[in-house]
Amino acid sequence: MIRACLPPPAPAILALRALLLLALVLGASLAGNQARAGESPDLRAAIAALAKGSFAETEKRIAALTALGDARAVPALEALAGGDLYRRKADGAVFIVSGASGGYRLTDPLTLQDAGTAGRREVKKIRVNNRLRRAIRAALGALTLSASDPARRLAAAEAILKARDKEAVETLDRALARETVAEVAAALQAARAAAVLASDRSAEEKSAAINVLAARGDREAMAIVASIAATEDQALAGQATAALARMERSQALWDVARNIWYGLSLGSVLLLAAIGLAITFGVMGVINMAHGEMVMLGAYTAFMVQGLFGALVPGQIDYALVVALPAAFLVTGLVGIAIERGVIRFLHARPLETLLATWGVSLILQQGVRTLFGPTNREVGTPSFMSGAFELGQLTITYNRLWILVFSLALFAALIAAMKKTRFGLTIRAVTQNRRMAASMGIRTPLVDALTFGLGSGIAGIAGVALSQIDNVSPNLGQSYIIDSFMVVVFGGVGNLWGTLLGAMSLGIANKFLEPFAGAVLAKILVLVFLILFIQKRPRGLFALKGRAVEA
Amino acid sequence: MPDEPGQPDPHRHDTLLYLDGVSVAFDGFQALNNLSMVVGRTEMRAVIGPNGAGKTTMMDVITGKTRPDSGTLRFGETIDLTRHDEADIASFGIGRKFQKPTVFESHTVEDNLALALKGRRGPFAALFHVASDDERQRIDDLLSLIRLAHLRAAPAGGLSHGQKQWLEIGMLLAQDPQLLLIDEPAAGMTDAETAATAELLRDIARTHSVVVVEHDMAFVRALDVKVTVLHEGSVLAEGSLDHVSANRKVIDVYLGR
Amino acid sequence: TPQGLRAEDTIKIGILHSLSGTMAISETTLKDAVLMLIEEQNRKGGVLGKKLEAVVVDPASDWPLFAEKARELIEVEKVAAVFGCWTSVSRKSVLPVFEELNGLLFYPLQYEGEESQRNVFYTGAAPNQQAIPAVEYLMQEEGVERWVLAGTDYVYPRTTNKILETYLKSKGVAAEDIMISYTPFGHSDWQTIVADIKAFGSAGKKTAVVSTINGDANVPFYKELGNAGIKAEDIPVIAFSVGEEELAGLDTGPLVGHLAAWNYFQSVDTEENAAFVDTWRAFTGDGERVTNDPMEAHYLGFNMWVKAVEKAGSTDPDAVIDAIVGVTVPNLSGGYSAMMPNHHITKPVLIGEIQDDGQFETVWETPGLVVGDAWSDYLDGSKDLIADWRPPMACGNFNTATGKCGGSGS
Amino acid sequence: MGSLTVEAIDLSYGAAQALKEVSLEAEPGRITCLMGRNGVGKTSTLRAIAGQQPISAGRILWHGKDISRLPAHRRARQGIALVPQGRDIFPQLTVRENLQTGFAPLPRGERFIPDTVFELFPVLGDMLHRRGGDLSGGQQQQLAIGRAMVMRPALLLLDEPTEGIQPSVIKDIGRAISYLRGTGEMAILLVEQYFEFARDLADRFAVMDRGTIVLSGEKSDLDEQTVRAHLTV
Amino acid sequence: MTRRFFTHGMTRGGWVFLALLAAAGLLIPLLNLALPESHPLHMPTYAVTLSGKYLTYALLALALDLVWGYCGILSLGHAAFFALGGYAMGMYLMRQIGPRGVYGDPLLPDFMVFLDWQELPWYWLGFDLFPVALAMALVVPGVLAFVFGWFAFRARVGGVYLSIITQAMTYALLLAFFRNDMGFGGNNGLTDFKEILGFDLQSDATRAGLFAASALALGLAFVLCVAITSSRLGKVLIAVRDAESRTRFLGYRVEHYKLFVWTVSAMLAGLAGALYVPQVGIINPGEFAPANSIEAVIWVAIGGRGTLVGPILGAGLVNFAKSWFTAALPELWLFALGALFIAVTLFLPRGLVGSLPRLWAKATGTRSKAPPDARAKAPAAAE
Ligand SMILES: Nc1ncnc2c1ncn2[C@@H]1O[C@H](COP(=O)(O)OP(=O)(O)OP(=O)(O)O)[C@@H](O)[C@H]1O
Ligand SMILES: Nc1ncnc2c1ncn2[C@@H]1O[C@H](COP(=O)(O)OP(=O)(O)OP(=O)(O)O)[C@@H](O)[C@H]1O
């Protein structure tokens, strides 16, 4: 009856399912098998067979290989999925291949012994597509349910959960009995519940299974429970409906949490983009249209530093980004100082005209980068600590977003400390409020001007390094942030750093709450309209400075 | 405590400006504290008081620049000033000279006066305005009064500090308001000019109401009018200059010894 | 006539691709590609015994400027043909100019179709040469039953998705199994949409994303996709606007297995392509430089123009328009592409999977060449229309139902 | 020869000449008082000395060295402090921060606000955290003077320091100025309209009219009536 | 009286400009139409259309200068009004296509047909009539400006805050017009126009006519702006620019003044857009791009803010430079243009018209009457 609700499975999937079952049954004894690793001609032939024929045939051969139930096939299958399994043209032998200078290093897929090297043209990669990868993953799931690495057992459990195989219950029970890691056990429980619900076991067992899935509460579980809610069994359907309603309620809460997190994360990007501008425009009053290009230069610095790292200390790419931060600060800071000395300083009495000149600067920098680095995107690699994601309840939090949030807040804190707590901050503010009088107080205004603009630019550069992790590194990079940056600074209240922080975060959150029901385009429009209306209410931004001091 | 508590009566016919219980606070700092004052028609009043007593704030409140937190503010018999903005209040006939001179820097001295001249203030009136002979005459008169005739075509931005003060006085006169609020007119003037200014104000006060704030006691004496002493946002003393300068408190907080 | 004035001993070729602004990122490559083709041709002795001379202008990603520059190329520079445009709007902007001044435009991009103009040659894919085969592949090979149509909010994705929606429904896909999402140009925050895709895909049916997301927005999209752990095995994404050039800005490690549908991949294993890639790298002086599908389109268009001119013995636009239909040139994937009477060309359709070296690996291709269809069979307004520029029909929107030229009327 | 010697300087604003061959002197322990009607060039003279406005002819010597081409901040670092007309308070800095801007020319060890500032202007001590721009006119004037005192200058340029200040504080300022003179370390150049105040303080007088010095000399040599005559219209 | 009103503020420079404009308006079409192509003085159609486009840009710059140069309102969203005017005209031109579209639908524009629209949306009604469309080209920007200004000026939004919300406005419109659902052709906008008032848009005579019409519109707008700026209203505007709050204390309702010029300016910008579209042949949301508004600001600054002739010259010069550079230096032109902007800011601080007479005077030793001081107050940040 449940089958009826599911789409008619493709024959290949049916075949796989049967195999999976077989493998699971054998699962318990696999560890033992591994121990008496005699050379099995069947296995080698089965692996060699992977190299021939169409995808459909290869899929069958994977099935056949899995059917042998031999865990020694795992490396070969993994290599195949990863695109590292090659066939030697000369003799048709199959190897796991890794890159080496001048050619490939060959490894025997069964013995995992080194098998020499081969030139690029001597071997041919065995092609895979998504369908094969999926087949391999399912096969590996079966073969790895008793792996020693808990992460792999977890992955196997999740794969079985996705498969919803009614025959898997006993296998899962055995695996559960052995399981010591709570997280994996929970996943096995869920997979078992899914299997129970797919089977024709007793109503009590199914009822318990619904509770297990309801406790899990994610969308996968919801889909399974939803399919029960639509069945004939009145009692079960009722229970499932109730569980579904509970899950939906909790999902709604998680959606709110999710939107807040996304909003903060978008806000942190806006903050990064705007923070340098909060100095050059907010504090100095320069309508700095070249701000975006400073961000861009920072991103390109990251690209350069990474290139250098690749050449000088290969393998340490993770640190390249860390080194890129100060490098970008220096590079863009110096460019900023050059711009201030070359152009801006002549315009202190005519702040509106800085728009004109910095627009010119921005055109030149864009084209300069285009000429130097080419018009296309450049790749800035992601360090390992910024790749991937982790789950927090129903939230998927990606490491790069988390780091960017942390980093933007740290940068903000450093800046605010510098502006409010140091003498340099005081002189910056004095100079920007009354340059002539500041000079008469003995403040070296030219130096302060240059350093301030350099600081704002340098910070923009640092932001560029961070933004290179989520966006294009291209000559257009700056242009895509400039408008948002101005909006954030103005929304927060020009000259108020806290306003910039709050402005960025609230625009980010507003956007992310609107997006799910208005769509990305309309959400953006609504945020803009909101901004326009908000400014009517508070004509000097979120953190408006009040009193005579402002009008003076 | 005011030693001559003038009972304010808004219904008196000759009351032009009526303040009662006006308070203003900035971030918790009480700049005006239950301030009450009445200025009659064609009355001139001198307001003195320590720096920071709230004199300028009082003018800000009257002209609509600052909204009072509480209190009554009435102009003439009916107009509640708290309900109007600067432009309205100016068009009711309240003119003001600022403590810090503010003039239109890129306009000529003459245009500064022309813009201040009494007349219709709407955009369409301004669009189709044609200067009359009367207006030209009036500007000429004012220019010689404020001794800037030789600079009539110079941009006001290039005036010296004192010249700007004079120009502001000229603009105030050009407006010809019922009530003139004058914040420190004598600042930056020579003694002779100060005396002349006092004379000028006395003249004006024959047909107008005037409130003058000044720290120059010689000037205040020359005005020879009732003096209100403000301190910490409320009236400390009121009466003739001799009367208030004899007040110990006034001496302590203001005049010094 | 222009022919009389063109007495010099060179033939001018106009290149109308943005070298600055938002589109420079994509279009600059095409400018270089045409320059390379011209250089190659000149090495072979030019055309009709004359050298070719490139006239490069920069329309700066500014659509009205495209029209102005097109006019300048034809009227002032008197070029024999123009290779240019990328976005549909830039093409729309120059169309009236080419029509008025009787110029020739070779447009190298896959596009939404619904157009056939006498002066324009569409060397990129029409929807039936890209979108429909791609969806068929996913349906048959991957068993996809649930679809996310994600695109940038402009006419190409809108039209393509409309065609796909009709097509999918005609194949029995239920309305609730189709999710459509549009984003602005340059959209960079994909968190919500990626999460929505993930949620949509966890309903127990095999789900795929058909992406018509444009240029700049792709890098952040794929970065988010990779980080959020959406694997090609679970929810494959098939893109129509992501080529080797776009991938060059990405670490493709986490994206292996996601797909793209084009008519050419750099990885295509033929002699012609190996030579093309080598020439390109030599020309740009960059041994890592990638090639892509629109470049091949220009390669085809350019060679077709050369052949047509040689056939006509003249660069006169009318002569070329007459001569070029039926011209066949080798394409880079081992076959021959022909210019059809509707000014679209025949092409193979390739489906490729992203590899971790930033290349695509062809996992499927049409057995033969597909003829570009100017008017989609899946849209009400256009299913009766055909285009045929050969005399006597010489019509871009002939209505087979009414037997008249001039659209469907009503 | 004073430690400040202004030698025949000219100064123009665009095409308009504001100063013509103005010469002046000031020396430690003495107060030179510069007087004149509105617009005659007093402020321009102080701006020229402080370096806020370039001169087109003449020289300005400070301790014998020509400082006419030095930027304003270099002059401040050589001990020249200005209390400008119009106050020029940093509006968004707090009172304390306004005072601290005077630290710039000081060596690290001397970067504190002298108690005399708060003794003379107790109101500043009460309002350390208020923004300078929020102060009343007279309070700002006091802040401007206090700020200059923080710099511990060797030459103090005061442009109408009593403007807008209440009578009792004017008296205090007078006492303070004579105290500073009494230390013998500071040269003071005072521009003032308030005649009595100037007369009581000045050691020397210089009177300007239309951009030139028309009268100057020791107080003892000058007749009050003559000076007053130059100030009336 | 009216004559006096329009002419009393006209300077000699103004008359010279009008005379030159009139001459160009007559001569250029004549040189294009009457002389054979081979004649050395023949004006190619390409150049006529290009000059016509410059004239519409000049009109936009003039409109912007009215609010920025004279009233201190730095609009970073003026292209929105321009684009709205353009769309109004585009809708008219679209309706004129009639059954000549690719689908041959007599009523619906092509983009509606292939997006399956069944009937013409209500807001497209009436646009088949030229007077309606022309009126809308003025009214729509005017009403938008009025409503926007009504709220913003009453709330006393000023300085960079106003600038940025004008930018937000044009950006929001950009995104809105991008949406196909809006019914304005999405990203492709409106294009493929055939005729205007029955004249073939591809004929030289129509192009020459459009050029002359643009010259006429610019001339009239110039006279109007001279009248406005030289009246007392103009003086109040400058007063507002220099010391807004002081103006209030004199009894002027600053918001009314601002609203007046703001609306007039938006309508002029709309007119410019309406004349622009038939000449370039396309209107699409790209015209709302914030960068377009910024460019217009730059034309004004280059020409000389607060002078009326300056922005006109600035628009002409920058766009001519752009046309020329993009063909002559296709890969380096941004360097040239960027350098031009920097150089003008540094060496001609008051723009061409503001600075050249001074430099001239300096060179020749004569004194000239300076234009109203174009320097403005620092933005709020520095205040
Ligand atoms: N926005 C504000 N925030 C905090 N305090 C303020 C603000 N505005 C004014 N004050 C304080 O209010 C008090 C009254 O100021 P006001 O300018 O009215 O004084 P005043 O009597 O005019 O003084 P003066 O004679 O010096 O001109 C002062 O102490 C001033 O510091
Ligand atoms: N920034 C300026 N631009 C143009 N002219 C100026 C400027 N500042 C001052 N002037 C002119 O220079 C002359 C001298 O001005 P200055 O300020 O030195 O006079 P002052 O003696 O200080 O007058 P006051 O007593 O009014 O302060 C005046 O005629 C004035 O108009």
Ligand SMILES: NC(N)=O
């Ligand atoms: N035609 C396209 N891809 O815009």
Ligand SMILES: [Mg+2]
């Ligand atoms: Mg005061």
Ligand SMILES: [Mg+2]
């Ligand atoms: Mg002075």
